[in-house]
Amino acid sequence: MEPGFRASMGWAHTWTGVVVGALLFAIFWMGTLSVFDREIDRWMAPMTRVALPDKPLPFDEFRSTYDTAVALRSPTWSLVQATERQPFIRVNYRDKSGVVNRSFDPSTAQTLPQPGTWAGSRFLYPYHYGLHLKIWNIGEWIVGFAAMAMLLLCVSGVVIHRRIFVDFFTLRAQKSRRLVLDIHTVSGVLGLPFNFVITLSGLIIFFAVYFPSGWQAVYPDKQSFNADGASSYARPKANKPGNLASLDTMVNEARKLWNGSEPQALVVRHPGDAAAFVTVFRSTEQGILRHAASVTFDAASGALLHRSDDLRPVAASQRFLTGLHRIQFRHWTLRFVYFALGLLGCVLIMTGFLFWLQARRKRHAAQGLYGVQVVQGLGTGATTGIVIATASFMVINRLLPLDVTFLGYERHELEIWTFHLIWIAAFAHAWIRPRFAWKEQCQAIGALSIAAVLLNWLTTGDHLPRSLSHAHLWPVAGVDIMLLAVASGAFVVSRWLTTSKRHSTSAVVSVTGASSHA
Amino acid sequence: MLTMIFGAGYVAFGCFALGQAPHWRAVVEAKDCPSMTGWLLRISGVLFLVASLILSLAHEGPSYGIVLWTTSLTITAFCVAATLAFRPRFLRVLAWIADSMDSRKN
Numbered sequence: 001m002e003p004g005f006r007a008s009m010g011w012a013h014t015w016t017g018v019v020v021g022a023l024l025f026a027i028f029w030m031g032t033l034s035v036f037d038r039e040i041d042r043w044m045a046p047m048t049r050v051a052l053p054d055k056p057l058p059f060d061e062f063r064s065t066y067d068t069a070v071a072l073r074s075p076t077w078s079l080v081q082a083t084e085r086q087p088f089i090r091v092n093y094r095d096k097s098g099v100v101n102r103s104f105d106p107s108t109a110q111t112l113p114q115p116g117t118w119a120g121s122r123f124l125y126p127y128h129y130g131l132h133l134k135i136w137n138i139g140e141w142i143v144g145f146a147a148m149a150m151l152l153l154c155v156s157g158v159v160i161h162r163r164i165f166v167d168f169f170t171l172r173a174q175k176s177r178r179l180v181l182d183i184h185t186v187s188g189v190l191g192l193p194f195n196f197v198i199t200l201s202g203l204i205i206f207f208a209v210y211f212p213s214g215w216q217a218v219y220p221d222k223q224s225f226n227a228d229g230a231s232s233y234a235r236p237k238a239n240k241p242g243n244l245a246s247l248d249t250m251v252n253e254a255r256k257l258w259n260g261s262e263p264q265a266l267v268v269r270h271p272g273d274a275a276a277f278v279t280v281f282r283s284t285e286q287g288i289l290r291h292a293a294s295v296t297f298d299a300a301s302g303a304l305l306h307r308s309d310d311l312r313p314v315a316a317s318q319r320f321l322t323g324l325h326r327i328q329f330r331h332w333t334l335r336f337v338y339f340a341l342g343l344l345g346c347v348l349i350m351t352g353f354l355f356w357l358q359a360r361r362k363r364h365a366a367q368g369l370y371g372v373q374v375v376q377g378l379g380t381g382a383t384t385g386i387v388i389a390t391a392s393f394m395v396i397n398r399l400l401p402l403d404v405t406f407l408g409y410e411r412h413e414l415e416i417w418t419f420h421l422i423w424i425a426a427f428a429h430a431w432i433r434p435r436f437a438w439k440e441q442c443q444a445i446g447a448l449s450i451a452a453v454l455l456n457w458l459t460t461g462d463h464l465p466r467s468l469s470h471a472h473l474w475p476v477a478g479v480d481i482m483l484l485a486v487a488s489g490a491f492v493v494s495r496w497l498t499t500s501k502r503h504s505t506s507a508v509v510s511v512t513g514a515s516s517h518a
Numbered sequence: 519m520l521t522m523i524f525g526a527g528y529v530a531f532g533c534f535a536l537g538q539a540p541h542w543r544a545v546v547e548a549k550d551c552p553s554m555t556g557w558l559l560r561i562s563g564v565l566f567l568v569a570s571l572i573l574s575l576a577h578e579g580p581s582y583g584i585v586l587w588t589t590s591l592t593i594t595a596f597c598v599a600a601t602l603a604f605r606p607r608f609l610r611v612l613a614w615i616a617d618s619m620d621s622r623k624n
Binding site for chain 1: 520531534535538540541581582585586588589590591592593595596598599600602603
């Protein structure tokens with residue numbers, strides 16, 4: 001540690017950034033893509049590109065799937081109505097092998113083919129908070145540690161920035177020696193409110209994981225904690241057979257209780273049992289507060305059993321911050337703003353890596369140190385590498401046949417393997433060809449993004465003019481446009497790296513000049 | 519309305535930026551910002567920020583409005599920084615308005 005508060009904060013900022021930067025970029029990149037996870041789902045699962053009908057189908061239309069769940073002795077059966085962003089009906093229950101997800105056309109109730117992909121909502125989105133490491137919640141703990149590091153970076157970044165107001169708008173585009181640091185400071189200072197709130201709210205969402213002693217000190221088990229905190233209802237099985245009354249009657253009753261607000265989902269617990277109960281959930285699209293009010297009915301008689309109360313202040317605050325972070329509400333302007341700010345966060349982390357390299361390149365070369373080579377490989381693989389892996393994930397999605405299996409792995413697993421193998425290859429490439437890694441990886445991003453757009457056209461027929469001219473294909477058009485924008489940006493950066501005389505041993509210009517930030 | 523919310527934010531940060539000597543010189547080119555003009559720009563910046571907040575609350579309600587306004591601050595401030603970096607002359611009109619208001623007062 002350095003003597004003095006500002007110097008020690010500078011030390012903490014530098015080394016926390018280097019150690020956790022790669023992980024933070026992955027979290028920010030995946031989180032940013034998750035803003036449009038359902039739209040990526042439409043792109044990667046063409047069978048779900050269906051139009052939303054004017055009038056939703058009755059819930060009772062899907063009773064045959066409930067009977068299947070009863071026969072399989074599933075502990076739950078749930079149905080989620082189609083929405084603007086997810087325009088098909090989902091039914092879930094369990095069999096001996098795990099959760100069964102079935103999708104239905106919202107106009108005809110016809111079963112849709114299995115998508116064969118985890119796409120945005122099941123791969124990219126969970127990646128940003130759990131890294132798909134589920135044993136002992138280790139992924140959530142790693143992300144929680146990274147989030148704490150991000151908070152430290154935000155605070156220490158402000159402390160060490162001597163001229164925070166003077167440099168507020170300073171991007172010295174004509175002085176390339178300072179541009180990387182200027183971009184880092186401007187994106188850090190201007191993005192500070194968003195980065196701080198989004199990181200803190202991410203931690204607060206998982207408070208029950210990170211601070212279990214809080215609820216464990218007061219409640220005997222998680223169920224009673226949920227019952228009190230979220231006003232949920234539960235009762236044990238009767239172990240006697242029971243019937244199911246009309247679901248639509250219960251849904252209509254719930255609609256009346258909510259003064260006309262639309263129900264979005266219902267869950268039946270203990271299907272087929274005499275103690276089965278049906279919980280109808282209100283839509284959460286209409287506000288930031290991430291709390292679905294619910295009404296619970298007796299499954300056999302349809303009698304009202306429970307109506308969820310308003311949340312208590314602490315629970316309401318937690319659910320508001322959850323809603324603020326998860327952005328499942330219906331507000332397209334804010335969705336695009338979140339996406340832009342997420343990308344700005346990615347730029348912040350990437351330029352942090354670049355500045356660290358710039359500031360040390362000459363000294364490390366003179367002293368024969370290897371730190372720059374190691375961090376450059378790490379930085380390149382973690383930033384452009386994960387973008388290549390994501391583009392490859394989308395390309396392989398359009399290349400694999402729907403029912404393909406390989407070495408016992410199913411299609412969605414093959415996509416995920418491709419993502420990780422390409423990402424590892426990007427790290428290897430960055431360490432093997434450090435002088436050309438940034439440029440070549442930018443070219444790879446551009447080529448893969450264009451290939452993804454072309455493959456979407458060839459395999460589905462939904463080329464950009466067609467998807468732009470049909471409202472239900474706008475999510476597909478949006479993803480195509482985003483891919484083309486990424487390709488353009490990647491080729492521009494690649495060209496700049498190729499033509500720039502400043503590019504010597506890497507894409508990074510050598511900067512040793514004084515800084516207000518370091 | 520969204521254009522007005524973001525536009526007011528952009529003008530506000532444009533005023534704040536022009537209130538700083540290096541940015542004023544970059545926009546107006548080799549002319550120092552008079553002290554009164556600097557104050558006019560800063561006060562205008564505050565007023566435009568308040569206007570942006572009011573428009574946001576009026577259009578989106580208190581819940582969405584405050585989130586939209588807060589996030590729009592980052593976007594609009596970054597746009598001003600990019601304008602100053604690549605097309606500083608675009609902000610000359612703001613400098614001219616502030617300067618002419620100052621002249622009238624004097």
